[in-house]
Each structure stands twice: as structure tokens, then as C-alpha cells.
Amino acid sequence: xxxxxxxxxxxxxxxxxxxxxxxxxxxxxxxxxxxxxxxxxxxxxxxxxxxxxxxxxxxxxxxxxxxxxxxxxxxxxxxxxxxxxxxxxxxxxxxxxxxxxxxxxxxxxxxxxxxxxxxxxxxxxxxxxxxxxxxxxxxxxxxxxxxxxxxxxxxxxxxxxxxxxxxxxxxxxxxxxxxxxxxxxxxxxxxxxxxxxxxxxxxxxxxxxxxxxxxxxxxxxxxxxxxxxxxxxxxxxxxxxxxxxxxxxxxxxxxxxxxxxxxxxxxxxxxxxxxxxxxxxxxxxxxxxxxxxxxxxxxxxxxxxxxxxxxxxxxxxxxxxxxxxxxxxxxxxxxxxxxxxxxxxxxxxxxxxxxxxxxxxxxxxxxxxxxxxxxxxxxxxxxxxxxxxxxxxxxxxxxxxxxxxxxxxxxxxxxxxxxxxxxxxxxxxxxxxxxxxxxxxxxxxxxxxxxxxxxxxxxxxxxxxxxxxxxxxxxxxxxxxxxxxxxxxxxxxxxxxxxxxxxxxxxxxxxxxxxxxxxxxxxxxxxxxxxxxxxxxxxxxxxxxxxxxxxxxxxxxxxxxxxxxxxxxxxxxxxxxxxxxxxxxxxxxxxxxxxxxxxxxxxxxxxxxxxxxxxxxxx
Amino acid sequence: xxxxxxxxxxxxxxxxxxxxxxxxxxxxxxxxxxxxxxxxxxxxxxxxxxxxxxxxxxxxxxxxxxxxxxxxxxxxxxxxxxxxxxxxxxxxxxxxxxxxxxxxxxxxxxxxxxxxxxxxxxxxxxxxxxxxxxxxxxxxxxxxxxxxxxxxxxxxxxxxxxxxxxxxxxxxxxxxxxxxxxxxxxxxxxxxxxxxxxxxxxxxxxxxxxxxxxxxxxxxxxxxxxxxxxxxxxxxxxxxxxxxxxxxxxxxxxxxxxxxxxxxxxxxxxxxxxxxxxxxxxxxxxxx
Numbered sequence: 031x032x033x034x035x036x037x038x039x040x041x042x043x044x045x046x047x048x049x050x051x052x053x054x055x056x057x058x059x060x061x062x063x064x065x066x067x068x069x070x071x072x073x074x075x076x077x078x079x080x081x082x083x084x085x086x087x088x089x090x091x092x093x094x095x096x097x098x099x100x101x102x103x104x105x106x107x108x109x110x111x112x113x114x115x116x117x118x119x120x121x122x123x124x125x126x127x128x129x130x131x132x133x134x135x136x137x138x139x140x141x142x143x144x145x146x147x148x149x150x151x152x153x154x155x156x157x158x159x160x161x162x163x164x165x166x167x168x169x170x171x172x173x174x175x176x177x178x179x180x181x182x183x184x185x186x187x188x189x190x191x192x193x194x195x196x197x198x199x200x201x202x203x204x205x206x207x208x209x210x211x212x213x214x215x216x217x218x219x220x221x222x223x224x225x226x227x228x229x230x231x232x233x234x235x236x237x238x239x240x241x242x243x244x245x246x247x248x249x250x251x252x253x254x255x256x257x258x259x260x261x262x263x264x265x266x267x268x269x270x271x272x273x274x275x276x277x278x279x280x281x282x283x284x285x286x287x288x289x290x291x292x293x294x295x296x297x298x299x300x301x302x303x304x305x306x307x308x309x310x311x312x313x314x315x316x317x318x319x320x321x322x323x324x325x326x327x328x329x330x331x332x333x334x335x336x337x338x339x340x341x342x343x344x345x346x347x348x349x350x351x352x353x354x355x356x357x358x359x360x361x362x363x364x365x366x367x368x369x370x371x372x373x374x375x376x377x378x379x380x381x382x383x384x385x386x387x388x389x390x391x392x393x394x395x396x397x398x399x400x401x402x403x404x405x406x407x408x409x410x411x412x413x414x415x416x417x418x419x420x421x422x423x424x425x426x427x428x429x430x431x432x433x434x435x436x437x438x439x440x441x442x443x444x445x446x447x448x449x450x451x452x453x454x455x456x457x458x459x460x461x462x463x464x465x466x467x468x469x470x471x472x473x474x475x476x477x478x479x480x481x482x483x484x485x486x487x488x489x490x491x492x493x494x495x496x497x498x499x500x501x502x503x504x505x506x507x508x509x510x511x512x513x514x515x516x517x518x519x520x521x522x523x524x525x526x527x528x529x530x531x532x533x534x535x536x537x538x539x540x541x542x543x544x545x546x547x548x549x550x551x552x553x554x555x556x557x558x559x560x561x562x563x564x565x566x567x568x569x570x571x572x573x574x575x576x577x578x579x580x581x582x583x584x585x586x587x588x589x590x591x592x593x594x595x596x597x598x599x600x601x602x603x604x605x606x607x608x609x610x611x612x613x614x615x616x617x618x619x620x621x622x623x624x625x626x627x628x629x630x631x632x633x634x635x636x637x638x639x640x641x642x643x644x645x646x647x648x649x
Numbered sequence: 650x651x652x653x654x655x656x657x658x659x660x661x662x663x664x665x666x667x668x669x670x671x672x673x674x675x676x677x678x679x680x681x682x683x684x685x686x687x688x689x690x691x692x693x694x695x696x697x698x699x700x701x702x703x704x705x706x707x708x709x710x711x712x713x714x715x716x717x718x719x720x721x722x723x724x725x726x727x728x729x730x731x732x733x734x735x736x737x738x739x740x741x742x743x744x745x746x747x748x749x750x751x752x753x754x755x756x757x758x759x760x761x762x763x764x765x766x767x768x769x770x771x772x773x774x775x776x777x778x779x780x781x782x783x784x785x786x787x788x789x790x791x792x793x794x795x796x797x798x799x800x801x802x803x804x805x806x807x808x809x810x811x812x813x814x815x816x817x818x819x820x821x822x823x824x825x826x827x828x829x830x831x832x833x834x835x836x837x838x839x840x841x842x843x844x845x846x847x848x849x850x851x852x853x854x855x856x857x858x859x860x861x862x863x864x865x866x867x868x869x870x871x872x873x874x875x876x877x878x879x880x881x882x883x884x885x886x887x888x889x890x891x892x893x894x895x896x897x898x899x900x901x902x903x904x905x906x907x908x909x910x911x912x913x914x915x916x917x918x919x920x921x922x923x924x925x926x927x928x929x930x931x932x933x934x935x936x937x
Contacts, residue, residue, distance in 0.1 A: 079830075081834070102833050102834065103836075106834055110831060112827065114825070114830070114831040116846060117850075118850060127837070127845075128836050131835060132836060172831075175835070176834070178835070179836060
């Protein structure tokens with residue numbers, strides 16, 4: 031491996047700029063770090079170059095640990111966005127700078143300079159000053175200068191940022207050619223996805239300091255694993271759908287779109303789907319579609335943009351419920367983005383307002399355990415107030431999902447058991463149907479949690495009023511059968527908030543015969559490596575001794591800005607030993623419930639199937 | 650620049666500008682320069698010229714005068730050199746680092762500008778006199794500051810410091826961090842980066858600052874006379890000697906000394922300016 035980063039973390043003034051990033055970049059690979067500004071990609075590049083120290087983790091170049099090595103001994107070439115040429119030196123002096131430092135003979139220097147100038151196509155400009163060159167030429171000089179001392183790694187920090195489109199394209203080609211010719215391992219940082227697609231062998235996408243996904247450009251585009259990557263890499267429509275054995279349905283429509291990929295949880299459940307604008311087909315009627323029918327819609331707006339036609343299409347009837355952003359949450363009505371080629375335009379010309387049938391050529395289901403949130407309360411007013419809780423709104427916004435409101439009078443009755451609920455049928459404002467979908471959000475109460483779990487809800491978020499944004503997420507699962515789901519939900523949540531993940535392991539106190547079998551160290555390490563391997567989630571581990579419920583309560587009481595994710599597989603524990611913890615929590619609490627399956631009694635290692643490295647990460 | 654502005658007709662120099670007409674502004678420039686600088690200087694030269702040659706030589710080459718030249722120019726040069734180093738460090742610190750109280754320190758730099766120079770002279774004397782805060786410890790070491798040439802240098806350093814710092818600050822701000830970082834990734838050590846990247850960029854500003862600090866020090870009077878002790882031939886600066894001549898109503902003697910100062914200052918400043926433009930021309934010359 032040319033560049034190997036192992037759990038690199040960088041904090042700056044209290045905030046984590048680079049959060050636990052691990053990558054291996056192969057020899058001669060062109061790797062692009064892509065992310066919005068402030069995602070930590072430049073800091074990571076500077077850490078590789080040695081211009082910024084790291085707080086945690088290891089950096090190796092060609093098998094040599096350089097974590098504590100000064101930049102000048104690392105043998106890297108760095109190109110800056112603003113060229114950073116030495117303005118008082120000529121092109122020749124700039125390029126020869128690294129060679130002079132190394133006391134190379136003048137003749138050898140001249141030969142190397144000529145070679146480099148040929149490489150970047152700037153022959154004959156040796157004696158110019160940087161100020162006499164155009165931006166594109168200056169950046170070529172910077173590239174030549176960075177390559178002069180034959181570095182093992184070339185690092186480029188937004189090298190095209192200050193150039194206009196045409197020059198950018200030209201320089202992009204030059205850099206790709208130079209990289210191929212020299213076979214030098216290259217890392218380029220950019221926020222421009224087009225640039226990333228054009229250059230990269232592999233792309234790593236960063237957000238909020240975390241490396242979300244790594245993969246080949248076409249793979250990442252076709253099969254993103256996270257909502258962020260799906261929407262950041264090209265345009266994407268995110269829709270909620272219900273996945274059953276036969277396929278997918280949008281809104282409360284019938285199961286229509288056949289979809290067999292990815293194992294479902296057995297029964298019908300809510301999923302998040304990614305529809306690329308170019309994968310949606312429009313036809314006058316359902317019969318005219320060549321791809322599977324999805325829903326009916328109406329054309330809202332048509333924009334002509336050269337080769338492609340961009341349309342906004344509103345889903346009609348029941349299918350409208352599939353929109354992630356509901357009309358009551360946003361000032362703008364939700365719509366689908368559709369692009370059509372010239373050919374498609376000629377076959378079926380459209381005008382605004384026209385009714386169309388929509389088909390899906392291809393779609394992708396995000397492997398996300400948290401598809402949406404449903405704020406549940408006994409009255410409409412209470413439910414709406416809950417849905418407007420700042421923390422919930424923030425979470426939904428960051429996770430690009432929606433908060434639905436659902437009135438369940440049964441939640442008002444403070445009696446355990448479901449008699450009252452069965453007597454009064456639930457009044458619906460959620461369009462998804464009688465079944466619950468997504469994670470339920472309630473304000474408090476043990477009976478409410480029990481009632482929801484009985485109705486097939488898998489995740490319940492107990493949200494106290496005006497809960498603070500968590501700085502730390504505590505993770506604990508009571509039984510091994512809840513482990514996988516708890517880890518998946520934790521990873522999904524932590525991908526969208528910058529908080530520290532802490533696994534709280536609780537062992538019984540010594541000398542107590544009635545204590546349950548301790549969770550062994552082995553299992554604990556397995557859990558950590560599973561979190562790292564499958565979800566890219568790095569957890570700090572804290573060990574405590576004593577009663578599980580009591581220790582968790584004590585831990586939560588330490589500070590208010592914590593969130594607990596509790597995995598259980600026995601619903602009776604809610605009113606049992608966790609009753610006190612759940613009754614009136616001061617911090618938000620997310621319960622992940624997975625019924626124990628009798629077959630799964632293997633050791634932790636066997637029970638976790640190997641997944642292709644780093645690919646199956648949850649959104 | 651110097652290549653032929655004079656030969657070109659005025660219209661060629663004229664460029665659209667926010668200020669009213671070229672003729673008007675140029676006229677003002679010449680008028681003010683003449684009234685405030687050239688005419689008084691001419692009067693001085695004229696006054697000195699009214700002396701006979703031997704008279705003139707007698708005044709300007711007396712032992713007392715020679716001693717004062719040595720002190721005035723020597724101490725001024727030394728003070729400017731000290732400022733070159735310490736002014737650079739201060740300016741570097743103020744530009745590069747963010748620390749609590751930075752604004753306060755930055756404001757303190759201007760104090761020697763604002764303070765009446767006599768006040769700084771008295772203050773320095775209090776501190777550096779043999780029983781002063783610092784002077785008492787220095788005298789143990791056998792170093793006497795007040796009433797020696799060292800005191801003169803200290804006073805002149807203080808007076809020149811703000812010129813150095815204020816000239817250097819914008820130039821140092823110009824040296825971007827990434828230039829140093831680029832040099833570092835190319836393998837250069839700190840000293841090399843300083844010598845090859847930082848210094849060449851700030852050198853013109855350093856020369857300008859040096860010139861200003863030196864010029865100011867040569868003309869300084871108020872602060873020096875308090876700390877110098879004014880012992881003839883030893884700690885007597887030329888401006889003081891001129892004042893002494895004036896007090897004796899020897900206007901022509903004063904003018905003669907003034908003329909010598911004028912010539913020597915002019916030579917020093919011209920030399921620095923030549924070095925300056927030579928350096929710049931060398932930079933541009935390599936471009937072709």
C-alpha cells in the first residue's frame with residue numbers, strides 16, 4: 031500500500047474535523063477525496079503531507095510509519111489551490127527548488143527541469159516569473175515543482191479551484207496523463223463531483239469529518255449506501271417505499287415495482303429508495319411504459335438545458351405520500367426530478383400540466399435501518415409539538431428524511447396492556463396505512479414503548495422536551511441477537527451527527543452468583559471489529575461493573591448531552607428491569623428491538639456473515 | 650521607471666484618475682515640496698555659503714563637531730540595525746500569532762510616535778540611570794547606559810522602532826503560510842525557508858524601514874539630550890551642537906553644521922535607495 035491511514039482523528043478547537051478515517055490507497059492509484067466544504071478533506075490531505083499533526087491514529091507511506099515525521103522528510107509533492115509559487119523566483123528556480131535543497135549538481139538540475147517542463151507542456155518558459163504566466167500555466171509549474179524531487183506520493187488540494195472551465199478541463203487531462211506516465215500514487219481533494227468522476231480510480235466521500243463510502247465511481251453512483259452519498263454524487267430523488275416479498279410500492283399504492291436485491295426482513299417494511307432522474311420513464315399511460323409502472327404524476331415544469339430536458343413531476347394520488355419531504359414541512363411542494371434525452375423528447379413531447387405515467391428503469395434501495403420518523407402522541411396537538419422538537423427536526427434534516435405525525439389515543443391511556451388500544455381504532459394522519467413504518471418517536475412512558483413494540487415497531491425514540499444535541503452516543507445491547515441491529519442503527523445515526531460513539535460494556539460485579547453470564551472480552555472485541563468493518567464506525571469502549579439498568583442510568587446522569595441507544599430482544603424487559611430508566615429519561619433514548627431468533631445461538635464470529643469490505647455501510 | 654519619464658510629453662503620463670486634473674495635482678506637489686522642503690534647505694545652504702571657506706572648515710572640523718558626527722551617525726546606524734532585527738521579530742509576532750493582548754501590544758508600538766520625545770528621554774533616563782530600575786543591575790555588571798553612547802543608542806532605537814515595525818507588518822502579512830508550507834514539502838528546513846522564501850519577500854520593506862528609522866534617528870533631539878549627558882566630544886550629538894551654536898547666536902556656525910548633516914544624510918539615504926532599486930532591477934532582469 032502506498033498510503034495507509036489508520037483511524038486518523040484530528041480535533042481543532044474542540045470540534046472533530048477528521049473523525050476516525052481509515053483508508054488504504056494502492057500503488058499508482060488515483061484517489062479522489064470528495065466532500066462539501068468543511069467536511070475535513072483538506073485537513074486529511076494536509077495530515078498526509080505532514081503539515082498538520084493528528085490527534086489519534088497512524089499514517090504510513092509505503093509501509094513506513096510517518097505519523098510523527100516532519101513534512102520535509104515525508105517525500106510527498108503537494109499542489110495548492112492558489113499555486114503557492116515563489117513569486118520572486120523564475121519558473122526554473124521554482125522547479126529546481128527541491129533539487130537545490132538536496133544540493134543536486136547544476137547540470138543534473140537542468141536536465142530534470144527540462145524533463146518536467148516537457149511533462150507539463152511548458153517548454154521554453156524557464157525564465158519567466160510566475161506573475162508573467164496565466165493561472166493554468168502557474169498551476170502547471172506548481173505540478174512540475176511538486177514532482178521535481180521524485181516524490182512517492184502526489185497530493186493535490188483543489189488544484190483547479192481558481193481556474194475557468196476550459197483551462198480546468200485541459201489541466202485535468204494533463205494531470206491525468208502525468209499521473210499515468212509516472213505511475214505515481216495520487217490523492218486529489220475536490221468538492222466537484224464531475225472532477226472526481228473524470229479523474230478517480232476510486233473516490234472516497236467525506237462529510238462531517240467522516241469518510242462515508244469508498245468505491246469505484248460507477249459503483250458509488252449506482253449503488254450508494256448512504257443518503258448523503260446518494261444525493262451528493264449526482265442528482266437523486268429519495269422516496270420512501272414499502273418493501274415486501276413481491277417488490278416495492280410507493281406511497282399507499284399496490285406492490286408494483288419488482289425488486290429482488292437485498293434480503294428483506296421477512297415482512298413488509300419501509301425503505302428509502304434512490305431514483306436517478308435519468309432512470310425515470312414517462313409515458314402517456316401505464317400501458318405505454320416499457321419499464322415497470324411506478325405511479326401517476328403531473329408535469330409541473332420543463333427546463334431545456336442543451337442535450338437534456340429537465341422536468342419536475344409531482345406524484346399524484348396515494349403515491350404522493352412517498353415523498354421524503356412532506357408539503358407540510360417545507361414551503362416548496364415536493365416533486366420528482368426527471369431528465370430526458372432529445373430522443374425521448376421527440377417520441378413523447380410534453381407540456382406543463384400534462385398527466386403522465388411514471389416507470390422506473392432502475393432503482394436502488396438504501397440499506398438503512400432508520401427510514402423515517404413518526405411522531406406519535408395521543409392528540410394531534412401533542413404529536414405536532416413533538417414533531418417540532420428541535421433535536422428531531424435537526425436529525426430529520428440531516429438524515430434527509432421526514433417526520434410524520436400520527437395520533438394514537440391509546441398512548442394517552444397510562445395503563446399497561448393493549449385492551450384500551452384495541453377498543454379504539456387508531457385515527458390516521460400518516461398515509462402509510464395501518465402498519466407502523468419508520469422509527470416511532472414518543473415523549474415518554476414505559477406503557478407507550480410496550481404498546482409500540484407490540485405493534486411491530488422496531489425502533490422507538492424517547493425524546494424528552496428540548497433535548498440537547500448529543501455530543502456522545504452511548505451504545506449498549508442486552509443480548510447478542512440485538513447486536514447487529516443496534517450497531518446498524520448506531521452507525522446510521524452517527525453518520526449524520528458529529529458525536530462520539532461509546533460502547534458501554536457492563537460486567538456483573540464479582541462474587542454475585544445470581545449475575546447473568548458475563549459478556550466476554552472476546553465478544554466485546556468482536557463487536558468492535560464488526561462495527562469498524564461493516565459500518566466504518568469506531569467505538570470507544572467503556573467498561574463498568576454492576577447492574578445494567580443502574581449503570582446506564584448513572585452514565586446518562588453524568589451529563590445531559592448524551593443519547594443512549596439500547597438494543598433489546600425481549601419486550602418484557604421494557605416494563606421489567608428497564609422500567610425506571612425508560613419512565614422519565616432526561617436524555618434522548620433510542621430503543622432498538624429485535625426479537626431473539628431461536629436459531630441464532632452461534633458464537634459472534636460465525637453469526638456475522640462476511641461482507642465485501644467497506645461496501646455495506648448503512649445510511 | 651527611471652528610463653524616460655522625463656523625455657515623454659506630459660500627456661503621456663496623464664491617466665484617468667479620481668483626483669481632479671493632473672496639472673492641478675502636479676502643481677500642488679511642486680508647490681508644497683518647494684515651500685516646505687526645498688526652500689528652507691536652500692536657505693540653509695545659502696546661509697552656510699555666506700561663510701568663508703576657512704571659517705566653514707574651522708566650524709565643521711573642530712574636535713567637538715567630529716565627535717558629534719561620529720556619535721550621531723554611528724548611534725543612528727547601530728539603532729537602525731538593532732531595529733532591523735528586533736523590529737522584524739516584533740512585526741513577525743504581531744502578524745503571525747494570535748495571542749491575548751495582541752491588540753494592546755499593537756497599540757503600544759505607536760507610543761513612541763505620539764509621546765513628546767522629551768518625555769521618552771526622561772523616562773528612559775529614569776529607568777537606565779545608575780539607580781534606576783534596570784540601570785542598578787547593569788551597573789553591577791559594569792555597564793553604564795545613561796550618560797554614555799549606549800544610552801544614546803537606546804533612545805534612538807526606541808524612536809526608530811515604530812517605523813520599522815509598521816513598515817514590515819504589511820510585508821510579512823504578504824508572505825503566505827502556504828509558501829512556507831510548499832517549501833517545507835519540497836524538503837526545505839526552517840532556516841532555508843527563512844533565507845530563501847521569507848527574507849527575499851520582506852527585504853524591500855526591511856530596507857525602507859531601515860531608511861526611515863535611520864533618518865528619524867539622525868534628526869532626533871529631544872529624547873537624546875536627557876539620556877546622553879552631553880559631554881563634549883563624547884556624548885554630544887550634532888543636533889545639540891547646532892542648538893548650542895544657536896544659543897550663542899552663531900547662526901552661520903549652526904548652518905554650517907546643518908549643511909554637513911544634510912550632505913551626510915543625503916549620501917546615506919541615496920546609498921540605501923540605490924541598493925533598493927538595484928535589488929529590484931536584478932529581480933526583473935532575470936525575467937527576460
